[in-house]
Amino acid sequence: MSEDETKPVEAKPSAPESAPAPKKKGGASRIFAWLLMLIVLAGIGGLGYLYAVQHPERLQALIHRLTSHPAPSTPAPASSPVAPAPVPAAPAPEASRTAPATGPTPTGADAASAQELMAAMHRLQEQLQQVEADNDQIRKTLAQQQRMDLNSRLRLIADPATGLKQLSLLWQDVSLSPALSDTQREQAVSMAAAANQALTQNALWLQHLDRFIAETGQPESGPDLIPHFSHPWLAWLAGQFHLRPATGNADKGSVILHARLVRIRNGMAIESWPSAHDWQPVHAELVLLASAAQKPGTKAPAALGLPDDFKTMRQAVANLHGVARQWLETAP
Secondary structure, rough: OHHHHHHHOOOOOOOOOOOOOOOOOOOOHHHHHHHHHHHHHHHHHHHHHHHHOOOHHHHHHHHHHHOOOOOOOOOOOOOOOOOOOOOOOOOOHHHHHOOOOOOOOOOHHHHHHHHHHHHHHHHHHHHHHHHHHHHHHHHHHHHHHHHHHHHHHHHHHHHOOOOHHHHHHHHHHHHHOOOHHHHHHHHHHHHHHHHHHHHHHHHHHHHHHHHHHHOOOOOOOOOOOOOOOOOHHHHHHHOOOOOOOOOOOOHHHHHHHHHHHHHHHHHOOOOOOOHHHHHHHHHHHHHHHHHHHHHHHHOOOOOOOOOOOHHHHHHHHHHHHHHHHHHHOOOO
16 A cells, blocks of 8 residues: 555635524614514503692602612622722711601500609698798707796896805706807806805815814803702702802903804804804904914914805805896896
8 A cells, every 4th residue: 555545634624604684673663663672661650640640649749759769789799809898877967866856645544643652742842831831849848948937037036135055056057058058058168166255165164164163162160159968958949049159251251252153153143144243253252262262472363264255255145146137137
């Protein structure tokens, strides 16, 4: 076989056949399609106009619903590699933010409950006012009672017959009275202290007077000059009479001083102090008696423990009575 016969035969593709050219439509068909579309659109518009004229409220509701609900956003195509940036929502108008929240409309039952609550509050307020008025009346009555008690004690203090012991106790009671001012309370405390001091001083004077009364007692009587008889009848007859020696002038002075001291002491016990006319002679005799009892050569005056006069004591007691009288005159 020859070399040409042994080579394979290569297949060559045949050239494609040319496609038939499309046939062009005529211009009449296009004009007819456009006319048909215009007629349909005009019919739809006319029907919409008639619907809007016959049912305007439905049209407004439809427009409001369409405008209040924005149309959903169209999703981005799948072929887009980058997602669009989110657009921030527009802030709410100022009017919508400051608009007051509308609550539920009150019903008739709520109005009745509110009226009952207001009536109860009004009754409670009236009761509180009544209680306050009662408290004011009680306070006024208490103040009047306290003033009456104070005036009763002041009248007792102003009485000249009230003694120092009673004056001390009464002024202490007055100092505790709530009807006093601060100034009056301080004065009442000082008056009570003055009365107590005067009472203590008078008791000390009485002790010194008792000592001098004991020293100036009755002198010892001398022996009886009538003899004693053995016969019973003569002894009985002699016993009916006594004959003793007369006392000297010194003894007579001691007896007179003793009687004066006893009289003065009895008067001071009832807070009736002697006048200067009665006390000065007695005081002088007591000074001589105390000086005679001192040791020889003693130059210091004898201490009697008794005042030169009782003027200071009488003034202190008169002041205790006088302050009470002044308070009574200025009492409301």
